[in-house]
Amino acid sequence: MKFNPEKYRIPDEPMKPFIDEGEIYEFLEKTKNPDKQRVKDIIQKSLNKNRLTLEDTAYLINANDPELIEEIKEGARELKRKIYGDRIVLFAPLYVGNLCTNNCAYCGYRVTNKAVKRLTLKGKELIEQVEALEDDGHKRLILVFGEHPMYDANFIAETVRTVYKVKKGNGEIRRVNINAAPLDIEGYKIVKEAGIGTYQIFQETYHRPTYDKVHRGGKKKDYDWRLTALDRAQEALIDDVGIGALFGLYDWRFEVMALIRHVNHFEAVYNIGPHTISFPRIQNAFNLDIDKSNLVSDKDFTKLVAILRLAVPYTGMILTAREPAHIRDEIMGFGVSQIDGGTNIQMKGYTKKDKEQRLDEEQFEINDTRSLGEIMEDLIDHGFIPSFCTACYRLGRTGEHFMEFSVPGFIKRFCTPNAILTLAEYLEDYATPETKAKGYKLIDKNLNQMENDKTKEELIKKLGQIKQGYRDLYF
Ligand code: SF4
Numbered sequence: 006m007k008f009n010p011e012k013y014r015i016p017d018e019p020m021k022p023f024i025d026e027g028e029i030y031e032f033l034e035k036t037k038n039p040d041k042q043r044v045k046d047i048i049q050k051s052l053n054k055n056r057l058t059l060e061d062t063a064y065l066i067n068a069n070d071p072e073l074i075e076e077i078k079e080g081a082r083e084l085k086r087k088i089y090g091d092r093i094v095l096f097a098p099l100y101v102g103n104l105c106t107n108n109c110a111y112c113g114y115r116v117t118n119k120a121v122k123r124l125t126l127k128g129k130e131l132i133e134q135v136e137a138l139e140d141d142g143h144k145r146l147i148l149v150f151g152e153h154p155m156y157d158a159n160f161i162a163e164t165v166r167t168v169y170k171v172k173k174g175n176g177e178i179r180r181v182n183i184n185a186a187p188l189d190i191e192g193y194k195i196v197k198e199a200g201i202g203t204y205q206i207f208q209e210t211y212h213r214p215t216y217d218k219v220h221r222g223g224k225k226k227d228y229d230w231r232l233t234a235l236d237r238a239q240e241a242l243i244d245d246v247g248i249g250a251l252f253g254l255y256d257w258r259f260e261v262m263a264l265i266r267h268v269n270h271f272e273a274v275y276n277i278g279p280h281t282i283s284f285p286r287i288q289n290a291f292n293l294d295i296d297k298s299n300l301v302s303d304k305d306f307t308k309l310v311a312i313l314r315l316a317v318p319y320t321g322m323i324l325t326a327r328e329p330a331h332i333r334d335e336i337m338g339f340g341v342s343q344i345d346g347g348t349n350i351q352m353k354g355y356t357k358k359d360k361e362q363r364l365d366e367e368q369f370e371i372n373d374t375r376s377l378g379e380i381m382e383d384l385i386d387h388g389f390i391p392s393f394c395t396a397c398y399r400l401g402r403t404g405e406h407f408m409e410f411s412v413p414g415f416i417k418r419f420c421t422p423n424a425i426l427t428l429a430e431y432l433e434d435y436a437t438p439e440t441k442a443k444g445y446k447l448i449d450k451n452l453n454q455m456e457n458d459k460t461k462e463e464l465i466k467k468l469g470q471i472k473q474g475y476r477d478l479y480f
């Protein structure tokens with residue numbers, strides 16, 4: 006997959022900053038009022054499975070004609086239909102600790118917010134939350150930590166090991182991802198040893214002056230330490246990393262360009278792009294001490310997600326529960342690969358009877374408060390195959406998004422059958438009778454559409470085994 010990086014004014018070097026604001030503005034300036042044919046050609050380039058350059062991306066950002074915006078979105082939908090198919094991987098975030106020494110203006114857990122209750126899950130309390138998630142049917146978690154000396158690499162690694170050990174009934178967590186503060190190379194090695202999946206760190210905003218303004222203290226104030234954080238992870242041989250920007254802090258156009266620049270940096274230096282891109286958006290600025298002029302409208306948000314899909318067609322895209330259901334529904338048509346389901350971001354939230362949102366106890370507000378069961382049913386109703394697949398990671402098939410994208414038949418041979426198998430496990434163990442009936446109907450429909458080959462034969466056999474009580478079967 007050798008991507009030929011553009012030549013930038015700041016050359017790409019390991020663990021060195023690479024964002025050049027002037028250069029991003031220049032690209033955005035010189036691509037204003039793009040020619041229609043040019044935009045169409047760029048969309049086609051992506052549909053032909055080519056990575057877009059920073060300049061191409063700027064052209065799409067500057068396409069403001071409603072007809073062209075619709076073509077961009079249709080391009081993203083086409084890419085999803087051609088490449089990704091109907092499966093959506095589900096995961097849940099688990100907030101392990103909200104102690105934090107930073108002072109981020111947009112976060113309820115900032116150190117100056119004395120109203121928030123501080124808590125760290127350990128031992129029994131941690132196990133109880135994981136059991137509750139397993140009882141819902143989850144198999145993939147992302148553990149979230151504030152930035153605090155207590156949450157060092159050893160603590161994170163220990164937490165990961167504990168989570169993997171929790172087994173309740175047929176429940177188990179098969180992949181643990183991490184969202185935590187940047188570590189040094191030694192720290193990443195310790196965490197890698199514990200068997201993590203993806204290490205995720207969002208830059209929040211790539212615009213240095215804004216970054217400086219919204220990060221008012223603590224270690225997170227160091228822009229470069231954070232920008233180069235996932236380079237250090239790569240140096241520690243964690244090649245599964247997730248990047249993201251918090252949309253609403255600065256101009257979304259700049260952030261999209263910077264995210265693509267970050268992808269280019271990884272490809273230039275480590276010859277592998279990030280595993281995932283996340284694009285959380287600040288919506289309700291209640292309780293948030295930020296300038297609201299950069300909040301992103303639904304119209305711009307859906308456009309920017311479609312542009313990201315086209316610009317980096319083989320990178321996984323994560324949509325979070327911050328978005329209301331109708332935005333989720335539209336964006337999922339653009340080839341989002343993962344969403345969270347049944348999310349509760351209150352500390353110890355998964356065992357609370359009262360699931361009402363408490364803004365004084367949460368890091369931010371979520372808008373999709375449906376349970377995992379409701380989301381499963383909704384996905385099935387819309388023809389998506391909800392998946393809890395963790396096969397590649399466990400079989401050592403790395404670079405999986407690239408394989409999905411470029412290895413002919415990969416999705417047909419692996420992703421779809423694994424989605425069906427993990428859905429069947431869910432239907433057997435956790436679904437309501439209605440969801441179970443709908444889910445098996447969807448499975449039958451998918452089986453009918455499959456070619457009669459060895460994979461199908463094997464899949465039908467494995468489905469029978471799941472009904473008999475076997476678990477964790479995959480291709
Ligand atoms: Fe702490 Fe993260 Fe919140 Fe910043 S965003 S205050 S680092 S928990």
Ligand code: SF4
Binds near residue numbers: 094392398406420423
């Ligand atoms: Fe992801 Fe691999 Fe499973 Fe496909 S088979 S869904 S690429 S883990």
